[in-house]
Amino acid sequence: MSLIVFTEIDNQQYKKSSLEAISYGKKVAQSLGLSCIALSLDTLSDTASLGKYGADRVVSLGHNAAFTSDNSAQLIADACKQLGAQVVVISNTYTGKSMAPRLAVALGASLATNVISLPDTSAGFKVKRGVFSGKAFAYTDLSKATKILAITPNTFDIDASGSDVTPETLSVAAEASKISIDKSDKVVGKVPLTEAEIVVSAGRGMKGPENWNMVEELADLMGAATACSKPVSDMGWRPHAEHVGQTGITIKPNLYVAIGISGAIQHLAGVSSSKTIVAINKDPEAPFFKAADYGIVGDAFDVLPQLINALKN
C-alpha cells in the first residue's frame, strides 16, 4: 500500500507547496508503514529530485495538457488505484481544491481540506484543520479506508535531506475534459498570496490607491506578496484577489505586516495564524495591536519611508 503525493507544476517547476507536501507525506507514510510516492502529471528535467524531499518513488503520468478539474482528477484517481493509494496528500491550493473533492468521490475516500497537522493515528485517523475562517481549529476523524488530506501551504517544513530517485512512468489514459480552457492569465514571477512567506498588507490608512507605490516598494524589498483589507478591495483600490480576512482568503505567512488596518475581527480571522504579525497604525487603540507581535504606533506616511530606507541600506 502507498501514500501518494500529488505535485503541482507551475511554469515548468514544482511548486514549493508540493515539496512541502512530499516532506509531509514522507512523515505520514513512515508512521503508517507505507511507501511515499510523488505523482507528477508530466516529466520535468528535475522530476528525479522529488526524491530529495522524501519520495520513495517518483511516478510521472506523462501528460502535459492544461489542468482541468474533471479529467485530471480522473487521471490521478486511476493512478492512485493502480498504485494502491491508502492516503493521498494534496496542497490546499485552488488547483488542489478543485481536484481533491472529485478524487474523493472517485476513490470513495474521506476528504479533509485546510489540514494543518500530521494525522494522529493512535485511535482512528484524526487531523487538525482550520475552521471558522481562521477563528478556530477542529479535529476531525476520517473513517473511510482511503483518506485525502489537502494540506495548507506554508505550514509544514521542506526536508531536502533525501536523494534523487529515478522517475518511473505510469500509463494512464486521460478522458477528454468537458471543460475548455480559453485563456489563462498568470502573473509570472510573483508568489501567489496563499503561498507567500511574507505578506505586506495595507488598509484604509493608506488614504487612496495612489499611495500604494510605497506599499509595493516595501513588499518588493522584503520579497513579499501584497494584500489588503476588505474596505480597500470593496472600494476598488485593490483587486479582490488581494483581500485577506474572513470573506476573503485566509493566509498564514511567516511574517504579516499590516499597515493602516485597524484589525476588525473579520480581518484578524484571516491572518491570525501568521507566525509573526507586525501592525503599523496611528491609532494606539487599534485592535490589531492586541493580535500583533510587534507594533509601531505611527502614521504610515512617516513610518514606511523609514522602513524602505532601512531595507535599502
Next chain:
Amino acid sequence: MKVLVCMSVVPDTTTKIVFTENNTQFNKDGVQFIINPYDELAITRGLELAEANNGSVTVVHVGPAENEASIRKALSMGVNEAIRIDAPAHDAQFVAEQIAEIAQGYDLILTGRESIDYNGGAVCGLLGALLNMPSVNVVTEINYADGKYSFTRDIDGGREMLSCKGPVVASAQKDLCEPRIPNMRGIMAARTKPLQVVAAKETTPASQYVAYESPAPKSGVKLIDPSNAQELIHILRNELKVI
C-alpha cells in the same frame, strides 16, 4: 434554464467563536445566523442568469428547521422555490451526497466558494463528481450564450477563462456580483413560496468532528518607537531572520 443554488447557513461574520461541552460543541448562544456570504453571491448571479434566460432558481439547504428564516430570505431575494433536506450538515461529503439526490434535471448548479464556518470548499467538486458533471471552482464571472457557459475563475497567482456546456457545477467567489437585497414585495411573496422539506438519505459517514480549539492568544505586542522605525527591520532581519 433551471438553476439550483446550494446554500449553507453560518454564524454572522462578527461572531466570536466559542466552544462548550469541553470544546466539543460550537456555542450557538446569542449567535446570529446568516446565509453564507458566498452563497448569497451564487443566489444573486443564479437569479440574474435565470431572469435573462426565462429560467427559474431553486435553493437547496441541508440543515435543521431553525434555518428556515435564512431560506425565506433567499426566497425573498427572488428565488422561486426551496428544498430543505432535514438533517444537520454533518460534513461536506454528507451535504454533497444529500444534494446529489435532488440535483437531477438542473442546467446550472451553484455553490459558494466555501462556507465561512467549516471552510471545506469541497461541495462544488464533490457534486460535480457525484453527478458526473464538470465543476469549476472560485468563479468571478459566469455568462451564458448559445448553449454554453463561460467562466472566469481565480487560479493560484492569476485567473483563467473557461467554457463548457451544461449541466455544470460552479462555486461563487467574491466579485461575481453584488448580493441582491430583498425588497418589500419580495419579502411578502417569500411567505407563500414553496419550501419543501425532504428526509435525508442514509449514508456512511466519511468523517466526524471530535474536538475544537481556539487559537492561542498572543503574548503581547512589543512596541517600537515610530521615530526609530528602522529598528523593526533590524529585528526582522537579525533576531527573527524572516527577511
